[in-house]
Amino acid sequence: MRxxxxxxxxxxxxxxxxxxxxxxxxxxxxxxxxxxxxxxxALWIERPGEGVVSxxxxxxxxxxxxxxxxxWLKDMRQWWRKTGRxxxxxxxxxSGATKxxxxxxxKFTDGKSPLAKLTPGKYxxxxxxxxxxxxxxxxxxxxxxxxxxxxxxxxxxxxxxxAITLNIKP
Amino acid sequence: MNRLLxxxxxxxxxxxxxxxxxxxxxxWMLPSATVLSGTDPWVTVDAAISNDLxxxxxxxxxxxxxxxxxxxxxxxxPENIGKGEYRTTFDVQLxxxxxxxxxxxxxxxxxxxxxxxxxxxxxxxxxxSFAKEVPANATDLKVSQNSSRIExxxxxxxxxxxxxxxxxxxxxxxxxxxxxxxxxxxxxxxxLMLDGKPAPDLEVTIIPHGIRxxxxxxxxxxxxxxxxxxAVTWPNPGMYYLNASxxxxxxxxxxxxxxxxxTATLEVLHP
Numbered sequence: 001m002r003x004x005x006x007x008x009x010x011x012x013x014x015x016x017x018x019x020x021x022x023x024x025x026x027x028x029x030x031x032x033x034x035x036x037x038x039x040x041x042a043l044w045i046e047r048p049g050e051g052v053v054s055x056x057x058x059x060x061x062x063x064x065x066x067x068x069x070x071x072w073l074k075d076m077r078q079w080w081r082k083t084g085r086x087x088x089x090x091x092x093x094x095s096g097a098t099k100x101x102x103x104x105x106x107k108f109t110d111g112k113s114p115l116a117k118l119t120p121g122k123y124x125x126x127x128x129x130x131x132x133x134x135x136x137x138x139x140x141x142x143x144x145x146x147x148x149x150x151x152x153x154x155x156x157x158x159x160x161x162x163a164i165t166l167n168i169k170p
Numbered sequence: 171m172n173r174l175l176x177x178x179x180x181x182x183x184x185x186x187x188x189x190x191x192x193x194x195x196x197x198w199m200l201p202s203a204t205v206l207s208g209t210d211p212w213v214t215v216d217a218a219i220s221n222d223l224x225x226x227x228x229x230x231x232x233x234x235x236x237x238x239x240x241x242x243x244x245x246x247x248p249e250n251i252g253k254g255e256y257r258t259t260f261d262v263q264l265x266x267x268x269x270x271x272x273x274x275x276x277x278x279x280x281x282x283x284x285x286x287x288x289x290x291x292x293x294x295x296x297x298x299s300f301a302k303e304v305p306a307n308a309t310d311l312k313v314s315q316n317s318s319r320i321e322x323x324x325x326x327x328x329x330x331x332x333x334x335x336x337x338x339x340x341x342x343x344x345x346x347x348x349x350x351x352x353x354x355x356x357x358x359x360x361x362l363m364l365d366g367k368p369a370p371d372l373e374v375t376i377i378p379h380g381i382r383x384x385x386x387x388x389x390x391x392x393x394x395x396x397x398x399x400x401a402v403t404w405p406n407p408g409m410y411y412l413n414a415s416x417x418x419x420x421x422x423x424x425x426x427x428x429x430x431x432x433t434a435t436l437e438v439l440h441p
């Protein structure tokens with residue numbers, strides 16, 4: 001074990017290699033409509049000008065018989081075009097059922113699937129929602145990586161999404 | 171000319187030679203969707219001959235010549251064909267991931283005008299019957315051979331390009347930008363090829379749907395470059411009619427004009 005010790009010391013000294021936490025809060029608005037369907041929502045991270053870095057979550061009707069729920073994935077237009085159409089659904093750790101109106105918190109760890117290890121730079125969190133017999137909305141939150149201390153950013157959807165908050169804990 | 175004769179002539183002409191002449195009605199197809207997800211979705215297509223876009227107001231387009239090219243190279247025929255007064259409708263089921271090309275291809279139909287004595291006569295038919303039916307003593311003979319290609323596209327999942335390959339016959343569109351990946355505000359590039367070679371200096375007309383609800387046609391006219399390429403930045407989302415035609419002397423019979431036409435209906439999505 002003499003060889004192991006120096007390695008352990010080195011990683012401690014390097015510091016910033018420790019994984020950070022990304023906590024998202026996504027609000028699905030409560031809507032008073034005659035026929036309400038829970039929206040399809042996709043959350044992903046992009047590097048501006050470079051494309052999709054990670055798919056974080058896709059909430060859709062994944063339990064429908066014969067994968068019928070996949071028919072409407074294309075309605076999350078930007079997500080579909082940038083990454084969705086290249087995927088085979090369901091994706092482990094990413095696909096999930098549609099969520100009810102309210103605030104939903106999800107946590108990701110840098111370098112732990114589905115969040116890729118983020119190299120330093122500017123990123124964007126995108127959240128896209130499409131609702132049956134309703135509309136579609138896209139919300140963007142830019143953020144920088146790594147965060148020097150605990151960081152927070154938020155955006156407000158107008159129609160199909162409510163408050164979206166991004167918290168980074170280094 | 172009595173009504174019955176006029177109607178039967180119109181039907182005859184439609185079946186044999188589309189388009190008829192420079193003043194012919196537009197012929198087009200309109201797909202229900204071009205971007206699809208899920209398992210084995212259907213696309214339903216309207217085929218019509220009608221000037222206003224995209225309204226059914228003149229004549230149904232026959233779909234006997236429609237061939238559907240699938241992502242893996244196999245071909246399909248239209249299903250559930252419905253023949254109406256103003257449009258023909260058919261379905262296509264997308265069972266493979268990738269891009270399908272739905273094409274109506276007409277080639278070889280001919281029309282001629284000539285004089286026998288002082289009488290002007292008109293003839294329509296194919297190259298085989300031309301020699302038999304047009305008299306040897308015809309004067310002022312003007313012959314044209316028409317070929318036309320009318321296309322629409324649909325993609326399930328990730329777009330592919332195998333079905334977009336050229337046949338190198340007639341006027342065809344070679345995509346640079348994928349035809350089902352069109353977004354309002356973005357520039358799309360395509361090439362027009364004639365018999366597999368770039369068609370330079372060709373005027374392309376692009377018209378957005380919804381003519382009935384505005385005063386101006388809002389057509390976009392662009393010319394192809396030396397390499398047959400042209401670009402268009404879509405002003406709004408929606409369906410667009412794209413058309414180009416060319417005339418030369420490369421008919422399959424001597425002393426005839428060849429008229430080659432290309433039409434496509436493209437869907438542009440909102441970003």
